[in-house]
Amino acid sequence: MDSMQSNNLINNLRTSLDTNVIKQNYLDHLNLSLGKDFKNSTPWDKFYSLSLVIRDRIIKKWHETQQKYYKNDKTKRVHYLSIEFLIGRLLYNNILNLQIEDEIKNAMNELNISLEELAEIEPDAGLGNGGLGRLAACFLDSIATLGIPGYGYGLRYEYGIFKQIFEDGFQKELPDDWLKNGYPWEIERKDRAVKVKFYGRSEPYKDNNGHLRFRWVDTYDILAVPYDIPIVGYGNNVVNTLRLWSSKSINDFDFDNFQKGNYIKASESKIISESISKVLYPNDAFYAGRELRIKQEYFFVSASIQDIIRRFKAQFGTNFKLFPEKNVIQLNDTHPALAIPELMRILLDEELLSWEEAWEITKKTFAYTNHTVMPEALEKWEVHLFEKLLPRHLEILYEINSRFLNNVSKFYPNDINKIRNLSIFEEGSVKQVRMANLSIIGSFSVNGVSKLHTEILKNKVFKDFYDIWPEKFNNKTNGITQRRWLLQCNPELSNLITKHIGNKWIIDLDELKKLEKYADDKEFLNNFHNVKQKNKIRLSNYIYKTLNIKVDPESIFDVQVKRLHEYKRQLLNAMHIIYLYLKLKDDPNYDIVPRTFIFGAKAAPGYKMAKLIIKLINSIAEVINNDTTVNKKLKVVFIPNYNVSLAEIIIPAANVSEQISTAGKEASGTGNMKFALNGALTIGTLDGANIEIKECVGEENIFIFGLTAEQVQRLKESRLYNPYEIYLKNETIRKILDLINSDYFSKGNSELFSDIFQSLLFGINGGYPDEYMLLADFDSYKTKHKEIDKLYRQTFKWNKKALLNVARVGMFSSDRTIKEYAEDIWKVEKI
Structure with a gap:
């Protein structure tokens, strides 16, 4: 037998789906890869070995997919740049997408191992915080499932954002050491490492043709080492790549300093270099944090752009006119916006193209997705940070801006306001770089993520840009992957659906219409x-096991899980809970369907008001849950450390989905889609994708309340909104706020929640009173909750509406979203 035949035999044995082969592969990995025998192996060993068995069956498909991309000269690649990829656990996800669940279960059963228990051992990958990262993960799943040549690029954070625990109801942040035992899904690619530069200076010189050129010299260089994670398409043999960059020191150890006794100094370079990929989103409330965060952003885009160019040159040489035809780079918000000047720098300084050639290539390559309508949330960086960290890029930004504003002035002569609004640079006491403006100027496409969001971008946030380039702006309503958010997280419902309409819905979610x-x-x-009841019992058991709180599975499970931010209005939810509590205290026989309110949310470490709201909700929970006069009808649970795996337990169990952001503030939301897909009824404002969910499921099958975005805007512009007047006139609101402002929920500390009271009625730190219109919307919100109570008593009607939500949300598949990106923006075809 020759070596090729031998290799093929080995590969076939490592990818076979025969039960005995899978068992033997598992035992081989346990023995040979981990050095353990079956008897003495730990649960982690068992999980890791099975993951390696699955990885074996992925890698062959992975190689074949990449070879197809290289062999086809017509291939156009999509590069999705995102600072977050909230991919969750991958063991079960990979098994389902490979469609080998039965084979793996059979093999594990013969070894007396529970596949479900092994899947629970896997840590959530600490690569994201919330919606932005979860969306990116859904998109990668859909790109692979649709067979689109795609790559994700991001950072390999050693620690996730943080592990959240509660101490006396206060959020406390602990390190999320998710990589401490290794990660079976990644493969380190040291041969693809690149250098990323910082600091130094820009030096002008004349090239051989007498042209003025620049080189970036005297830099501090850091090594970017890629780790690749395979992204498996569902049932199509396509495996794409998520490439994450880890920062390493070029010179780990200074032996000379060590010899002199300077032991800390000897390792200083390693510590400084590796801090870049150490923690997701360092606290940027202080200068050092801001410097580190911009380092993170530039580090991963520089490494990614270098990698994209390397791959292009390997196939097409230096014919860079082909670059936009073969590559499109999607910026997932502004965090990767530095990719624009970085591509310019490489084309100008290293490939020696002219400015005109480089700019033409750059602006045809990038597309930008915006994720916020709040001007204060648009990313900005101090110019002096650029001067220090990225001096060459600052020169390029000035040149981009100058040429752009020269063109603008031709259309709007002497219009200083227009120039000021459109400039990349914001003048002020501290001059800043506006990353959104850079992203729009340097991209051929700008998209919002829901119909309302896109209209606000066009008519308000970026109106001046829209007036110049209306053809650039388009909408791509977000979506979710049904493979993760129904097939995997809700197997009971998936089986029921498949039994009645078949399994085509797994790759075509519009098939759910057949459920009508x-x-x-x-x-x-x-x-x-x-x-639904089985899922509620599963969640109830989890809550009791982890928090020692008994909740009634027969009660309404009313759920709000998302990042803690004032505009998302967890505080409005808390106010309504206090309202119900007071009604029950006044009248223990007050007739309501028992209700369990479930929260999950992390607050940014430097966001004091958000952390105070967490404390308030936990304090309300402590009072209510220990009050025997009300706790048979009312329970409040705040589940700590909300993440993807928790969402997979919580979302299938929800009866009510709280999507209650102030209208005009939420770009889209994807949690609203996940809940509706799993049969929860939404109570929400006309904000983000709630509007499109209402259009799809029918107004009668959703509970919409509150002011519209236009009404919110008019109230604010009129300056007539007076929350203190509402407080004086509305006895219910006054009682709720007075209780918050007393020592009732704070164990005698009447000052603890005073900032919440002050912010609602008078504003704090120069902010508007009740900035997010809680008091304006409270009565409408309360009324809709009474309708929910009334409907839930009518089991048939409730279940019918819940089913119609499932049946009518097919458009919210990320497959549909990615098809729209591919056809309208990327102009890319599947292979």
Whole structure:
């Protein structure tokens, strides 16, 4: 047997789906890869060995996919740059996408190992914080499932954002050491490491043709080492790549300093270099934090752009006119915006193109997704940081801006306001670089992520840009992958659906429309209801196991899980809970359906008001849950350390989905889609994708309340909104706020929640009173909750509406979103 035949035999044995082969592969990895025997192996060893078995069956497909991309000269690649990828656990996800669940279960069962228990051992990858990262993960799944040549690029954080615990109800942040035992899904690619430069100076010189050129010299260089994670498409043999960069010191150890006894100094370079990829989103409330964060952003985009150019040159040489035809780079918000001047720098300084050639290539390559409508949330960086860290890029930014504003002035002569609004640079006491303006100027496409969001971008936030380039702006409403957010997280419902309409919905979510014919089928609705109850029991058991709180699975599970921010209005939810509590205290026989309010949220470490709201909700929970006069009808649970894996337990169990942001503030939201897909009814404002969910499921199948975005805007512009007047006139609101401002929920500390009281009625730190219109929307919100209470008593009607939510949210698949990106923006075809 020759070596090729031998290799093929080995590969076939390592990718076979025969039960005995899988068992043997598992034992081989346990023995040979981990050095353990079966008897003495730990649960972690068992998980890791099975992951390696699955990885074996991925890698062959991975190689074949990449070879197809290289062999086809017509291939156009999509590069998705994102500072976050919240991919969650991958063991079960990979098994499902490979469609080998039965084979793996059979093999594990014969070894008396529970696949479900092994899957629970895997830590959530600490690569993201919230919606931005989860969206990116969904998009990668859909790009692979649709067979689009795609690469994700991001940072390999050694620690996730943080592990959240509560101490006396206060959030405390602990390190999220998710890599401490290794990570079976990644492969280190040291041969693809690149150098990333910082500091130094820009030096002009004349090239051989007498042209003025620049070189970046005297720099401090850091090594970017890539770690690749395979992204498996569902049932199509496509495996794409998520490439994450880890920062390493070029000179780990200074032996000369060590010899002199300077032991700390000897390792200083290693410490400084590796801090870049150490922690997700360092606290930027102080100068050093801001410097580190901009370092993170530049580090990963520089490494990524170098990698993209390397791959292009390997196939097409230096014919850079082809670059936009073969590559598109999608900026997931402004965090990767420095990729624009970085591509310019490489084309100008290293590939020696002219400015005109480089700029033409650059602006045809980038597309920008915006994720916020709040001007204060648009990313800005102090110019002096650029002067220090990225001097050559600052020169390029000045040149981009100058040429752009010269063109603008031709259309708007003497219009200083227009020039000021459009400039990349914001003048003021501290001059800043506006990353959103850079992203728009340097991209051929700018998209919002819901219809309302995009309209606000066009008509308000970026109106001046829209007036110049209306053709650049488009909408791509967000979506979620049904493989993770139904097939994986809700197997009982998935099985019920597949039994009645087949399994095509897994790759075509519009197939769920076929469920509508069961909307009046009592047997189906009864089974549908039983699935929800099983999921509620599972969540109840989790809550009791982790928090020692007993909740009633027969109660309404009312859920709000998302990042803690004032505009998302967890405080409005808390006010309504206090309202119900007071009603029950006044009248213990007050007739309500028992309600369990479930929260999950992390607050940014430097966001004091958000952390205070967490403390308030935990304090409310402590009072209510220990009050025997009300706790049979009311429970409040704040589950710590909310992440993807927790969401997979919580979302299938929810009856009510709280999507209550101030209208006009939420770009889209994707949690709203996940809840509706799993049969929860939404209570929400006309904000973000709630509007499109209402259009799809029907106004009668969603609970919409509150001011519209236009009404919010008019109230603010009129300056007539007076929350203190509402407080004086509305007895219910006054009682709620007075209770918050007393020592009732704070164990005798009447000052603890005074900032919440002050912010709602008078504003604090120069902010507007009730900035997010809680008091304006409270009565409408309370009324809708009464409708929820009334409807839940009518089991048939409730289940019918819940089923229609499932049946009608097919458009919110990320597959649909990615098809729109591919057709309208990327102009890329599947292979």
